[in-house]
Amino acid sequence: xxxxxxxxxxxxxxxxxxxxxxxxxxxxxxxxxxxxxxxxxxxxxxxxxxxxxxxxxxxxxxxxxxxxxxxxxxxxxxxxxxxxxxxxxxxxxxxxxxxxxxxxxxxxxxxxxxxxxxxxxxxxxxxxxxxxxxxxxxxxxxxxxxxxxxxxxxxxxxxxxxxxxxxxxxxxxxxxxxxxxxxxxxxxxxxxxxxxxxxxxxxxxxxxxxxxxxxxxxxxxxxxxxxxxxxxxxxxxxxxxxxxxxxxxxxxxxxxxxxxxxxxxxxxxxxxxxxxxxxxxxxxxxxxxxxxxxxxxxxxxxxxxxxxxxxxxxxxxxxxxxxxxxxxxxxxxxxxxxxxxxxxxxxxxxxxxxxxxxxxxxxxxxxxxxxxxxxxxxxxxxxxxxxxxxxxxxxxxx
Amino acid sequence: xxxxxxxxxxxxxxxxxxxxxxxxxxxxxxxxxxxxxxxxxxxxxxxxxxxxxxxxxxxxxxxxxxxxxxxxxxxxxxxxxxxxxxxxxxxxxxxxxxxxxxxxxxxxxxxxxxxxxxxxxxxxxxxxxxxxxxxxxxxxxxxxxxxxxxxxxxxxxxxxxxxxxxxxxxxxxxxxxxxxxxxxxxxxxxxxxxxxxxxxxxxxxxxxxxxxxxxxxxxxxxxxxxxxxxxxxxxxxxxxxxxxxxxxxxxxxxxxxxxxxxxxxxxxxxxxxxxxxxxxxxxxxxxxxxxxxxxxxxxxxxxxxxxxxxxxxxxxxxxxxxxxxxxxxxxxxxxxxxxxxxxxxxxxxxxxxxxxxxxxxxxxxxxxxxxxxxxxxxxxxxxxxxxxxxxxxxxxxx
Numbered sequence: 001x002x003x004x005x006x007x008x009x010x011x012x013x014x015x016x017x018x019x020x021x022x023x024x025x026x027x028x029x030x031x032x033x034x035x036x037x038x039x040x041x042x043x044x045x046x047x048x049x050x051x052x053x054x055x056x057x058x059x060x061x062x063x064x065x066x067x068x069x070x071x072x073x074x075x076x077x078x079x080x081x082x083x084x085x086x087x088x089x090x091x092x093x094x095x096x097x098x099x100x101x102x103x104x105x106x107x108x109x110x111x112x113x114x115x116x117x118x119x120x121x122x123x124x125x126x127x128x129x130x131x132x133x134x135x136x137x138x139x140x141x142x143x144x145x146x147x148x149x150x151x152x153x154x155x156x157x158x159x160x161x162x163x164x165x166x167x168x169x170x171x172x173x174x175x176x177x178x179x180x181x182x183x184x185x186x187x188x189x190x191x192x193x194x195x196x197x198x199x200x201x202x203x204x205x206x207x208x209x210x211x212x213x214x215x216x217x218x219x220x221x222x223x224x225x226x227x228x229x230x231x232x233x234x235x236x237x238x239x240x241x242x243x244x245x246x247x248x249x250x251x252x253x254x255x256x257x258x259x260x261x262x263x264x265x266x267x268x269x270x271x272x273x274x275x276x277x278x279x280x281x282x283x284x285x286x287x288x289x290x291x292x293x294x295x296x297x298x299x300x301x302x303x304x305x306x307x308x309x310x311x312x313x314x315x316x317x318x319x320x321x322x323x324x325x326x327x328x329x330x331x332x333x334x335x336x337x338x339x340x341x342x343x344x345x346x347x348x349x350x351x352x353x354x355x356x357x358x359x360x361x362x363x364x365x366x367x368x369x370x371x372x373x374x375x376x377x378x379x380x381x382x383x384x385x386x387x388x389x390x391x392x393x394x395x396x397x398x
Numbered sequence: 399x400x401x402x403x404x405x406x407x408x409x410x411x412x413x414x415x416x417x418x419x420x421x422x423x424x425x426x427x428x429x430x431x432x433x434x435x436x437x438x439x440x441x442x443x444x445x446x447x448x449x450x451x452x453x454x455x456x457x458x459x460x461x462x463x464x465x466x467x468x469x470x471x472x473x474x475x476x477x478x479x480x481x482x483x484x485x486x487x488x489x490x491x492x493x494x495x496x497x498x499x500x501x502x503x504x505x506x507x508x509x510x511x512x513x514x515x516x517x518x519x520x521x522x523x524x525x526x527x528x529x530x531x532x533x534x535x536x537x538x539x540x541x542x543x544x545x546x547x548x549x550x551x552x553x554x555x556x557x558x559x560x561x562x563x564x565x566x567x568x569x570x571x572x573x574x575x576x577x578x579x580x581x582x583x584x585x586x587x588x589x590x591x592x593x594x595x596x597x598x599x600x601x602x603x604x605x606x607x608x609x610x611x612x613x614x615x616x617x618x619x620x621x622x623x624x625x626x627x628x629x630x631x632x633x634x635x636x637x638x639x640x641x642x643x644x645x646x647x648x649x650x651x652x653x654x655x656x657x658x659x660x661x662x663x664x665x666x667x668x669x670x671x672x673x674x675x676x677x678x679x680x681x682x683x684x685x686x687x688x689x690x691x692x693x694x695x696x697x698x699x700x701x702x703x704x705x706x707x708x709x710x711x712x713x714x715x716x717x718x719x720x721x722x723x724x725x726x727x728x729x730x731x732x733x734x735x736x737x738x739x740x741x742x743x744x745x746x747x748x749x750x751x752x753x754x755x756x757x758x759x760x761x762x763x764x765x766x767x768x769x770x771x772x773x774x775x776x777x778x779x780x781x782x783x784x785x786x787x788x789x790x791x792x793x794x795x796x
Contacts, residue, residue, distance in 0.1 A: 079512065110527045114477065117523045118516075121594070125515045129508045135786075155574050157566060166564035167573070168555060175565070176553050183578040184597065192601045196519070196594045199582065203590045206583075207730050207784060332605050386605060388533075 002026040002089065003287065006075055006127070007097030008068075009053045010035045011237050012143060012217075012279055015225045016095060018060060018234065019280045020287070021068045022227055028089060029053070030082075031098065032074035034119075035237075038105070044244075044379045046237035047253060047371045048223060059233035076123035079130060086134040093287050096142045098123050099193065103147070104330070104384035105243040106190035113189045120193035121200075128204040139211045139290040141283060142201065144194045146218045146272045146303055150185025151337045158340045162216065162299020187333050188386070201297045211291045215282065218272030218303030218341075221248040222360055223367055225277050236276070238367065240375065242382035248273060248312055250380075252361060255320035256368030257375055264382065265329030267310025268336025272303035275354040285349045300345045304353035308336075312356075319361060328393040332386035400424040400487065401685065404473055404525070405495030406466075407451045408433045409635050410541060410615075410677055413623045414493060416458060416632065417678045418685070419466045420625055426487060427451070428480075429496065430472035432517075433635075436503070442642075442777045444635035445651060445769045446621060457631035474521035477528060484532040491685050494540045496521050497591065501545075502728070502782035503641040504588035511587045518591035519598070526602040537609045537688040539681060540599065543592045544616045544670045544701055548583025549735045556738045560614065560697020585731050586784070599695045609689045613680065616670030616701030616739075619646040620758055621765055623675050634674070636765065638773065640780035646671060646710055648778075650759060653718035654766030655773055662780065663727030665708025666734025670701035673752040683747045698743045702751035706734075710754075717759060726791040730784035 008017040008029030021027040033053065039045055051059065053070055061067045075082050075098050099120040100106060106116040124142070131138055149159050164182045169175045181202065184195040197214075204210045228234045239245045240253045251261045274282070282302045291298045313324045347353075354360060385391035406415040406427030419425040431451065437443055449457065451468055459465045473480050473496050497518040498504065504514040522540070529536055547557050562580040567573045579600065582593040595612075602608045626632045637643045638651045649659045672680070680700045689696045711722045745751075752758060783789035 079508070083508075110477070110481075110531045113527050114520075114524065118520055121519050122512075122516055126512065129511050133508045157568060157574070164566065166566055168562065168564055170555060176555070178581075180581040183576075183581075184600075186597070186601055189601070192597060195597050199584070199590060199593050199597070202582075203584055203587070 001093060001287070002028070002091045004028050004030050004091045004094040005097065006030045006094060007099070009033060010097055011239065012220060012276070013097040014056070015228050015236050015276055015280045016097070016283050017068060018227045019225065019284060021060065021066050022064055023284065024066070027068040028091070029068055029070045030073050030075065030085070031070070032072065042241065042243060044241040044376060045374065047240050047368060047374055048235050048238040049371070049374065050235055050237050051233040055233050059231045063231050063234065075126050076119045079126045082126060083130040083133055086130055086136050090136050091138055093139045093141065093290070094127070095283055095287070096124070096127060096140055100190065102244045103188035103190045104382055106188050107386050108243065108384040116189050117193055121196050124197045124200050128200060128210060131210055132204070132208045139213065139287070141213045141286045142197065142215065144197060144214045144216045145191060146216050146301065146341070147187055147191035148184045148195045148198060148216060149182055151187060151269065151271070151339065152185055152334050153337060156338060156340070158342050159301065160342050161301050161345050162214065187331065205297045209294055211293065211295065213286045213291060213298040213300065215286060215300050215302040217279065218274045219246045219248065220274055220276050220279050221246070222276040222364060223249070225280055241379040243384060247271065247309055249364060251313055251316040252364040253368040254380065255316050255322035256365045257372045259377060259380060260323045260325035261313045261316060262325055262327055262380070262382070263310060263313050264327050264331070266335050267308065267313060269309045269333065270306055270337050270339040271309065272306050272339060272341055273356070274303045275360060278304055278351060278354050281351060282346050285346060285351060289349060301341050301343045302346065303341055303343055305355055306339045306341060307356070315356065316361070320365060328390070328397065330382050330385045330390050330394055332390060399491060399685070400426070400489045402426050402428050402489045402492040403495065404428045404492060405497070407431060408495055409637065410618060410674070411495040412454070413626050413634050413674055413678045414495070414681045415466060416625045417623065417682060419458065419464045420462055421682065422464070425466040426489070427466055427468045428471050428473065428483070429468070430470065440639065440641060442639040442774060443772065445638050445766060445772055446633050446636040447769070447772065448633055448635050449631040453631050457629045461629050461632065473524050474517045477524045480524060481528040481531055484528055484534050488534050489536055491537045491539065491688070492525070493681055493685070494522070494525060494538055498588065500642045501586035501588045502780055504586050505784050506641065506782040514587050515591055519594050522595045522598050526598060526608060529608055530602070530606045537611070537685070539611045539684045540595065540613065542595065542612045542614045543589060544614050544699065544739070545585055545589035546582045546593045546596060546614060547580055549585060549667065549669070549737065550583055550732050551735060554736060554738070556740050557699065558740050559699050559743050560612065585729065603695045607692055609691065609693065611684045611689060611696040611698065613684060613698050613700040615677065616672045617644045617646065618672055618674050618677050619644070620674040620762055621647070623678055639777040641782060645669065645707055647762060649711055649714040650762040651766040652778065653714050653720035654763045655770045657775060657778060658721045658723035659711045659714060660723055660725055660778070660780070661707060661711050662725050662729070664733050665706060665711060667707045667731065668704055668735050668737040669707065670704050670737060670739055672701045673758060676702055676749060676752050679749060680744050683744060683749060687747060699739050699741045700744065701739055701741055703753055704737045704739060705754070713754065714759070718763060726788070726795065728780050728783045728788050728792055730788060
């Protein structure tokens with residue numbers, strides 16, 4: 001199968017691309033390398049040293065024998081080139097990771113809010129419009145987020161996979177039942193863009209019958225897969241900074257370098273998690289089970305377990321002896337929330353979840369220890385604030 | 399009250415701006431004049447001859463004595479100037495009409511789809527980000543559309559004003575009740591952008607407490623208000639072409655020039671309508687009743703009556719003796735639909751609806767007859783098609 005991986009140089013995109021290539025698919029990575037450039041702007045680097053995309057591709061061909069191609073293209077800006085690429089290559093599937101993916105970065109300044117909206121909405125919409133214009137019959141697999149559902153009170157209810165069945169009471173006492181897109185409640189400008197993506201998908205699926213699978217992914221932890229471990233030049237990135245680092249990986253890395261674990265607010269926030277190996281496997285499963293012609297957008301919850309942030313900190317502290325620091329919360333969010341998630345779609349397709357207790361926590365600590373000297377400790381604190389009230393709390397430490 | 403009217407040179411924006419100025423508000427029109435430029439691209443003109451914005455403002459000052467100001471600014475492109483304008487003027491309210499507003503235009507080509515998404519989403523988001531950055535406490539009144547609810551089957555249910563109360567059944571037989579944003583079902587890329595706006599408003603209201611009223615407006619008919627009639631240089635625009643003309647005004651204008659009334663598909667499509675005078679009055683009522691600090695987004699259904707398209711054609715035919723033509727439907731939409739709409743918010747605020755039977759139908763026919771020689775009949779047919787299947791039907795007349 002010929003597959004485009006948009007954003008195939010990023011944290012999820014790269015291990016996904018090598019996995020698909022290894023399974024014999026003809027992979028074309030399409031990326032504008034924006035993630036590396038944002039690191040330059042922020043003055044940070046992946047904790048793990050990562051090779052250039054060109055080196056990565058050379059190494060991959062040497063290691064695996066199956067070459068991948070790379071097209072340097074900005075899908076949010078270069079519509080005509082994207083259209084031409086679709087027309088000339090006629091891919092059967094497109095995995096779409098090509099979005100600005102960090103909530104704190106999206107809340108940093110007006111400029112990063114605006115970039116996130118402009119880049120993510122136009123990127124996704126260009127892709128949809130180009131597919132219609134090209135007439136290519138292609139299955140889009142899009143990386144969404146669990147955050148579209150929001151982290152408010154779900155009243156102990158289980159979050160279904162994308163669609164919610166509701167009853168609508170009528171004034172005359174009757175009621176009718178309907179299946180609707182689960183109402184959204186994004187917690188940042190970044191998350192908001194993924195709720196916008198949902199509506200773009202809904203419309204283009206309805207009007208143009210584009211086949212789409214939207215993956216509502218939890219927070220990814222871990223760094224390498226068995227394939228990216230095969231050569232140092234294939235190593236995946238590891239973000240630890242306050243903008244792009246995500247909670248569990250940050251705790252493990254903080255423990256590795258003797259930095260107190262940064263719990264923001266009460267730690268009562270409950271989030272969904274998935275290991276990078278499972279993320280890669282889920283994308284593959286989604287590709288292997290495309291929607292049929294005319295089927296509505298498939299939505300899968302791509303997560304394997306839920307945890308309270310404070311519990312994670314405790315677990316990592318117990319494992320490593322690290323100290324826990326309570327810090328002001330830069331986010332405007334519920335103090336605590338429950339989160340019960342239905343993920344049976346992937347389980348039924350054969351996913352074997354990698355859980356926190358499988359020894360992989362230690363593996364991440366080992367990776368972080370190995371590259372500890374590459375860490376810039378000044379980049380660890382979260383400095384993006386959701387509102388001026390939160391910014392003030394960070395400044396004063398209150 | 400100091401009020402910005404974004405898009406204040408357009409069909410709804412201009413009569414709204416003069417009404418607010420007449421009521422003593424300090425009005426600043428902000429517009430990039432894109433509507434006039436799109437007419438140039440399409441090779442059409444307003445049926446009524448309209449003065450330049452500069453002439454309009456001179457005439458207004460002579461007629462009414464209350465000057466309005468004009469700032470030539472593209473809110474989707476010139477963020478820094480928008481921010482500076484907010485900081486220096488500190489308006490108390492902003493009426494936001496500054497979006498590409500035609501469904502057929504939005505479906506014309508990939509370029510117009512992409513322009514509509516890029517312009518509308520970035521325009522609205524720039525406004526929200528600039529308000530946060532400026533720290534100005536301002537009430538946004540946004541022109542949305544009834545089309546966010548969609549025109550599928552509502553199963554005889556009444557469409558509430560923005561929020562729907564649903565019951566969510568649980569596996570254990572219990573259920574909980576929740577009020578959600580009414581699920582959206584846009585019928586074109588244009589309508590889709592208004593569903594995206596809704597989510598932008600939801601988020602910025604939640605995170606930054608921006609006070610917002612979203613007006614879900616029906617199809618506007620009529621052309622002038624008592625104020626724009628006061629001087630020929632104040633005349634409002636009248637769109638009759640296949641892209642920007644809307645159904646009732648097109649029927650009236652077609653009748654006036656002896657062109658068969660263009661009913662697309664069965665005519666069983668039911669839509670909501672409002673006269674331009676009521677539209678102007680509703681915006682004023684919304685401005686006079688802002689949400690309180692911390693209140694969620696207010697949503698009003700800005701319409702006064704619903705009609706089937708075929709019934710409208712029959713009514714206009716009866717009034718004028720016009721012939722009705724059945725044409726292929728360029729839209730990918732339900733063959734017919736019901737539409738029962740709750741509009742009690744504006745009625746309770748004192749709106750006295752102007753209905754189709756008030757003699758104003760004849761007034762529109764008179765306006766159209768007066769300017770009949772300005773009509774380019776070749777611009778009347780709808781040529782934008784929703785899909786290639788529809789395009790084929792238009793070509794073959796099938």
